[in-house]
Structure formats: structure tokens, C-alpha cells
Amino acid sequence: APRVLSGIQPTADSFHLGNLLGALRQWVALQDDHEAFYCVVDLHAITVEQDPAVLRRRTLVSAAQLLALGVDPERSALFVQSHVPEHAQLGWVMQCLTGFGEASRMTQFKDKSTREGAGPTSVGLFTYPVLQAADILLYQAARVPVGEDQRQHLELTRDLATRFNSRYGPTFTMPEPYIPQGTAKVLDLQSPDKKMSKSLPDAGCINLLDDARATAKKIRSAVTDTGREVVADPVGKPGVTNLLTIHSAFSGQSVAELEQHFAGSGYGDLKKEVAAVVTEALAPVQARTAELLADTAELERVLAAGAARARGVAAPTLATVYERVGFLPPL
Ligand code: ATP
Ligand code: MG
Numbered sequence: 001a002p003r004v005l006s007g008i009q010p011t012a013d014s015f016h017l018g019n020l021l022g023a024l025r026q027w028v029a030l031q032d033d034h035e036a037f038y039c040v041v042d043l044h045a046i047t048v049e050q051d052p053a054v055l056r057r058r059t060l061v062s063a064a065q066l067l068a069l070g071v072d073p074e075r076s077a078l079f080v081q082s083h084v085p086e087h088a089q090l091g092w093v094m095q096c097l098t099g100f101g102e103a104s105r106m107t108q109f110k111d112k113s114t115r116e117g118a119g120p121t122s123v124g125l126f127t128y129p130v131l132q133a134a135d136i137l138l139y140q141a142a143r144v145p146v147g148e149d150q151r152q153h154l155e156l157t158r159d160l161a162t163r164f165n166s167r168y169g170p171t172f173t174m175p176e177p178y179i180p181q182g183t184a185k186v187l188d189l190q191s192p193d194k195k196m197s198k199s200l201p202d203a204g205c206i207n208l209l210d211d212a213r214a215t216a217k218k219i220r221s222a223v224t225d226t227g228r229e230v231v232a233d234p235v236g237k238p239g240v241t242n243l244l245t246i247h248s249a250f251s252g253q254s255v256a257e258l259e260q261h262f263a264g265s266g267y268g269d270l271k272k273e274v275a276a277v278v279t280e281a282l283a284p285v286q287a288r289t290a291e292l293l294a295d296t297a298e299l300e301r302v303l304a305a306g307a308a309r310a311r312g313v314a315a316p317t318l319a320t321v322y323e324r325v326g327f328l329p330p331l
Pocket of ligand 1: 148184
């Protein structure tokens, strides 16, 4: 079966609706016909300052949420990035293949390093897309389920794979981004000109682990647009369109059907229904996450097995790369 790889950063106490609809749902679905490698990317998380105890805790909570959402450790390798040292090792080789100007063109770096309240900018934040390329190429992944914000990084990964293959001989599978229709960029409820993000203020972010009251409150306070008709219009009504998209993703009704359904009603009715469909879908995920975290021994066993399985693929890829670039094999 073709391989798939994706990762998510343990940079918050909970994942959010953007992560779920942009990426994690596809992680779960792709397991049916792919050999999947899914990781909690703690190396990426430290590109901005993290409290060590908080990072450790969030790594476990992240893994628990992934299992609760349906990542199946019998079929897929679920692991922590730092448990597989080949990521950092291939990352270095990829850095030496990347042009400085090429790395400088990554728009997410520009956004994150200039964001209000961003601390001092690390070199790691600058080179993180190159490490991400290594994450993907190590597993010879054919598909990479991600949100729209990762499209440019996937292009870089493809460029680096092409460069390596032409310089040293065919080594890496060419990965394709796997980006969903409609939900590739879920917007922040307070700033619907920005994507929902773990590292933006919490008020506009629907966390998977928020309780039903907090979720309903955030949705009630969502910024809507002038006018009163519930119709999708990404340019004129980004806030309303975002809520319709979220409704549709959970209810399974199309946006056109929802426009019909809400004809004659107002933004308040839309918000009430969005809160209902979202909280209903999240309740079982929250219950399962809590169960998995009640005793983390099982979780840690899953992560150890996942790392062993991942290394089984990553180590031979790295060995080939080291040999091709001319490193003297150790005895
Ligand atoms: P951070 O702010 O720390 O970067 P994040 O919310 O962007 O956190 P990541 O861990 O960087 O989350 O990304 C995990 C996955 O979720 C990626 O595939 C990314 O493309 C996807 N994703 C993140 N935010 C959204 C969003 N608002 N809409 C759709 N997909 C998203
Ligand atoms: Mg991100």
C-alpha cells in the first residue's frame, strides 16, 4: 500500500477544529488504504519557546487525542518525533541541500516571526520546513494529509526530493499534498481573516477538548458580518461562511442546503445550530481522551511500538542517504 506521513505539533493543551477538519479527519480516513505514519512533532514545537513539563504533558495529551479521533495503532504507526532520531539526522542533510533564499521565501516563517507577541525568532523556526521535508521523505510517503497552510512547505519538500534524486540518484518517493476541499483553512472565529491556530488568542479557537459551554460561548461570540442573511460569501461574509463550513463538515449537509435551511432566519439561529452539531461530535472524543489519559501506561506502550515501527522504515532510508552523500560507514 502507498505510504502516508503527517505530523502535528504539541503546542497547545488541545487540538482545534482547524486541525481536525483540515488534517486529522483525513489521517483517519487514509488508514483504510495506506500504510500510515503519524507523529507528534515535538522537535517542531521547540522552534518557539516551550516549558519542558508542559511540553511533555502536551505530547501525551496530543497522542491521546489522536487515538480518540480514530488513529488506529494496529494499522498505523503512531509515534513521537524525538523518539526516532533519524528525523533530526536527515534534517541536517536536507538543510545542506536547501538554499538560504529558498528557505527565506516561506511565508509561514514571515507570519510567525513577525506576529504580535512573538518572542525572539530562532534559527529553528527558520529551518523547520526543511526538517518537515525530512519527516516526509524518511518514510517515502506518497501522500501527506495537511491543511492549506502547509502547501508551500510541501512544494519545498518536492523541490528537495527532486534535487537529491538528481544529484545522488533516485532515492526519495515524490510526495503529494492531500488537502481537503472546503475545510482546508478553517478561520479564527474572532479574526476571520486568519486561520484558526493553536498559537493565536484562545477566544477564536474551538478546541476539541473545550467543554460544551465554552464551545457554545465562543461560537455565540463569533464575529459575523454586516447584513443579516445566512449565505456563503468568502469575500463579503468570511465569518458567516466559516460557520456554514463548520456546520456542513459535521452535519454532512451541503452549504447550499444549509443556505436553504436558514433562509429567513438570522445569524443567531446559525450559531445555535453550529454549537449543537459541534458539541455533539466532540463529546465522545473528549470522553475517550480522558479515559486514555487516566492511565498513561497503555498510551506509552502504543508510542513505543509506533516508534519501533517507524525506525524500521526510517533507519534504512537514512543509511541509504548517508551512503549516497559519501559518509564513510562506521565499522
Ligand atoms: P501552531 O499555531 O502551533 O502552528 P497549528 O494550529 O497551526 O499550530 P499545526 O500543528 O502547526 O497546528 O498543524 C497541524 C495540522 O493542522 C497541519 O496539517 C495544518 O495544516 C493543519 N491546520 C492547522 N490550522 C488549520 C486550520 N485553521 N484549518 C485547516 N487546517 C489547519
Ligand atoms: Mg501550524
